[in-house]
Amino acid sequence: MPEKTAAPPPPDNDRPQVAPRDRLIVALDLPHAVAGLEMVERLGETVRFYKIGLGMLTGGGLALANELKDELGKRIFLDLKLFDIGATIERAVRGIARFGHDFLTVHGDPHVVRAAVEGRGASPTRILAVTFLTSLDRSDLDAALIREGEIGDLVVERAARAFEAGADGVIASPREAALIRALPEARNKLIVTPGIRPRGTAKGDQKRVASPAEALVAGADHIVVGRPIIEAPKPKSVAEMIMKEISST
Secondary structure: OOOOOOOOOOOHHHOOOOOHHHOEEEEOOOOOHHHHHHHHHHHHHHOOEEEEEHHHHOOOHHHHHHHHHHHHOOEEEEEEEEOOOHHHHHHHHHHHHOOOOOEEEEEOOHHHHHHHHHHHOOOOOEEEEEOOOOOOOHHHHHHOOOOOOOHHHHHHHHHHHHHHOOOOEEEOOHHHHHHHHOOHHHOOOEEEEOOEOOOOOOOOOOOOOEOHHHHHHHOOOEEEEOHHHHOOOOHHHHHHHHHHHHHOO
16 A cells, blocks of 8 residues: 655645744643743743743643733743533633633543533634644554554544634644644644654654644644753853744745
8 A cells, every 4th residue: 555645735825823932832841830930940031922821830830821921021831731521611611711811722532522612712723723743653542542553544534524613723643733724624723742852862752743844834833842052051142042933835
């Protein structure tokens, strides 16, 4: 069987308009808000967009998100990957959306996405659906009793269903970005790709990775970078290198 190739992305006018400086999202995968604020201060004006996830939630993560937005003018991605029955998701998202942060993640199951969109209401918060985590491969899906099929095909199908349910965008690995971008349902939808590793850096626990340029060319609108920046001796220098790569792509 011939190897499957990714479909080319559609014209740029089918993609959301994103300022180059907003394409890089730095994941503040740190234990508490104090460490997060220190990292933001070290990165300065180089980085405008930050991701705060579950790892910091009990360490003042939501308070930090509000401070970065309201006092420093930063953009915020709350990566909470919410999953529950529809009524609970709707209530949870309604409470979170009142802060007006930029992105919020939920699991890509259609009933979860629909409930999140309903809970979001008129808030500017965009609902992003998680397809499959970039730390997973086919063996992990087997262990979770996910039906058979190539992981890329399942990601694309899951993305299409999330878009149909009202998601503003999806979280997917760079390897699937081009196939998702080519979907008719993906017109003017966001694709946010974690699993980004600048050339020469370790993969860590990520299995489906790409460089910043590879992800953007494939159709990503935003790239999420965590450890290669926040664990670097000079995080600002690494962020500047990535921003330079983004600008030249």
